[in-house]
Amino acid sequence: MQSVKHVLAVTALVVLHALMAFADPLPPSIDRFYTPKNDDWKGKEPGYIIDHRPIELPSLVPGAESPLTAHQLLFVTRNASNCPTTSVTTVIRPQHANPNRLLSYQIAYDSADVNCSPSFGLQKGAQLNARLWNQIQMAFVLPYLMSNERPLGKRPFINIPDYEGNNAAFTVGPQSGYHTLDSIRAALNSPNYTGINPAARAVMFGYSGGGLASEWASELHASHAADLNIVGAAIGGPPPNVTNTYIHVNGTQSPLNIWAILGVMNAFREVDDFMRGDIITQYGSFFLGPLTRCSNPELNPPKIPSNANVTSWFKSGDEFLFRFKHILDENGAMGRLINKTHKPNFPLYIYQGTDDNITAPIGDTDQLVSDYCKAGTKVRYVRYVGRDHGQTLIAGMYPAWTWITARFNGVSVLQCSVKDVTKDDGGDDDDDGDHAEIAGKGFGAGLEEAASFGQNRLSSEDL
Structure with missing residues (x-):
C-alpha cells in the first residue's frame, strides 16, 4: 500500500511539474523571480547574477516548436541615481550559435507599465498586449534568429534586457544605459546556463526607444563598463533630447508624450507628486491609464487621441518642463557626457529620417553625431532624406544588419562619415565609408563580403 502511495505521489509531482512547465507565465508585477530572496545582492558588483531560469519562447513558425532556447537572468545593476537595484535580461540561443558573439538587442517597448517588459512579453503564453509589443519586434533581428550550419552563418547569442528596469522608467536615459551595460555583463557571466563565451565580443542594437537605451549605454560605457568587450553599436531613430521630443510630437504623437511623462514619474518621486496634483480631473483616466497598458486591466483605459494637446491637460500647462529641467536634462539630453577623455572605445552606426x-x-541628431566625432568616436551617420520614423525603420534595417555583421567580423571603421540617402537612391545606404561595397548588396551578399574583409583579423574559432 505504501509503495502505491509513493508511486501516486511521484506521479502527481511529475504531472504538476509538467503542468507548471506549460503554464502561462506570470507578469513581472507578481512573478517572484523578479524579487531577490534576500539582500545579499546589494554588496555585489553590477552584472552579478542573483537568479536564473529557462523559459519557453513561441515558435517563429505557427504550429512548429521553436528551435530557440532562452534563459533569463536576474542581475545587479544601477538605477537613475546610480544606486544598486536589479533587473532581468533574456538571453536567446539560436541553433548553431556562435558562443564568441553577443548581440544585445534593446527592444522599443516604450511603456511605464513593468508588465510590458520584454522578459514577460517574449515568453510563450504572455498577456496579449505584452506579446504584441515585444514579439513583433523580433522581426528586426530575424536574420540572427535563423538557423544555418555554415561557419560564416553561425548566429550570435541575443541579449534582450528589461532596460527600463523594475520601475518601468521609460525615457530615463542613464538608467536604461546602466541596465543595458550590466545586462551584457550578466550575459557574459552566464556560461554555465547559456553556453556563451565570457570573452565574447558584443554589439548593441536598438531603434527608437531601443536606440535611446543603446545610445545611453554607449555614452556611459567609458565610466561604467569600460572593460566590456563591445565592438560596436547600431542606433536607429534615437530621441537625443526628450524635452525637444515632447515639443516636437505634442499634438501629433501625443500618446508617446504620456508614456514618457509617466516613465519619468516612475523614477522620480518629486515629478510624480507634482504631475498627479497638476492633472486636470477630466483627463486623469487618460493620463494614468497607460500605467496598466500591459497589465490586462478589467476595463480598458480611454484611448489617448494622437492629436491631443497634452500640455492643456495640466493646470500649469508645460511648467513641468521648466520646474524639472535639471532632471530632464540629466536624464534625457544625450551627448552631455561625451568628451575626448570620456567616450566609447567602439564605433557607432547612427541612422535617422530627416522627417522623423x-x-x-x-538637428538634434546632427549635433549628437558631431559631439561624438569631435570627441574621437568613429561614427557612420546615415540620414534618410524625406523619411519619417517608420519609413526609416524599414529602409535602414538591411544596412544596419550589414554593419553589425561587419563589426562582428572585425571590419575597421577608420573615420567619421555622413551619408544622405534619398528616395531616388532606392532607400539603401550604399556607402559604408571605409568599405563602400559592403552595404549596397543586400544582407546575404554583404554578410559574405564583410566576412571576407575580416578574415585576416580572425581565427577560425571566431567564425
Whole structure:
C-alpha cells in the first residue's frame, strides 16, 4: 500500500511539474523571480547574477516548436541615481550559435507599465498586449534568429534586457544605459546556463526607444563598463533630447508624450507628486491609464487621441518642463557626457529620417553625431532624406544588419562619415565609408563580403 502511495505521489509531482512547465507565465508585477530572496545582492558588483531560469519562447513558425532556447537572468545593476537595484535580461540561443558573439538587442517597448517588459512579453503564453509589443519586434533581428550550419552563418547569442528596469522608467536615459551595460555583463557571466563565451565580443542594437537605451549605454560605457568587450553599436531613430521630443510630437504623437511623462514619474518621486496634483480631473483616466497598458486591466483605459494637446491637460500647462529641467536634462539630453577623455572605445552606426515624426528634429541628431566625432568616436551617420520614423525603420534595417555583421567580423571603421540617402537612391545606404561595397548588396551578399574583409583579423574559432 505504501509503495502505491509513493508511486501516486511521484506521479502527481511529475504531472504538476509538467503542468507548471506549460503554464502561462506570470507578469513581472507578481512573478517572484523578479524579487531577490534576500539582500545579499546589494554588496555585489553590477552584472552579478542573483537568479536564473529557462523559459519557453513561441515558435517563429505557427504550429512548429521553436528551435530557440532562452534563459533569463536576474542581475545587479544601477538605477537613475546610480544606486544598486536589479533587473532581468533574456538571453536567446539560436541553433548553431556562435558562443564568441553577443548581440544585445534593446527592444522599443516604450511603456511605464513593468508588465510590458520584454522578459514577460517574449515568453510563450504572455498577456496579449505584452506579446504584441515585444514579439513583433523580433522581426528586426530575424536574420540572427535563423538557423544555418555554415561557419560564416553561425548566429550570435541575443541579449534582450528589461532596460527600463523594475520601475518601468521609460525615457530615463542613464538608467536604461546602466541596465543595458550590466545586462551584457550578466550575459557574459552566464556560461554555465547559456553556453556563451565570457570573452565574447558584443554589439548593441536598438531603434527608437531601443536606440535611446543603446545610445545611453554607449555614452556611459567609458565610466561604467569600460572593460566590456563591445565592438560596436547600431542606433536607429534615437530621441537625443526628450524635452525637444515632447515639443516636437505634442499634438501629433501625443500618446508617446504620456508614456514618457509617466516613465519619468516612475523614477522620480518629486515629478510624480507634482504631475498627479497638476492633472486636470477630466483627463486623469487618460493620463494614468497607460500605467496598466500591459497589465490586462478589467476595463480598458480611454484611448489617448494622437492629436491631443497634452500640455492643456495640466493646470500649469508645460511648467513641468521648466520646474524639472535639471532632471530632464540629466536624464534625457544625450551627448552631455561625451568628451575626448570620456567616450566609447567602439564605433557607432547612427541612422535617422530627416522627417522623423516620433523622436526629435534631425538637428538634434546632427549635433549628437558631431559631439561624438569631435570627441574621437568613429561614427557612420546615415540620414534618410524625406523619411519619417517608420519609413526609416524599414529602409535602414538591411544596412544596419550589414554593419553589425561587419563589426562582428572585425571590419575597421577608420573615420567619421555622413551619408544622405534619398528616395531616388532606392532607400539603401550604399556607402559604408571605409568599405563602400559592403552595404549596397543586400544582407546575404554583404554578410559574405564583410566576412571576407575580416578574415585576416580572425581565427577560425571566431567564425
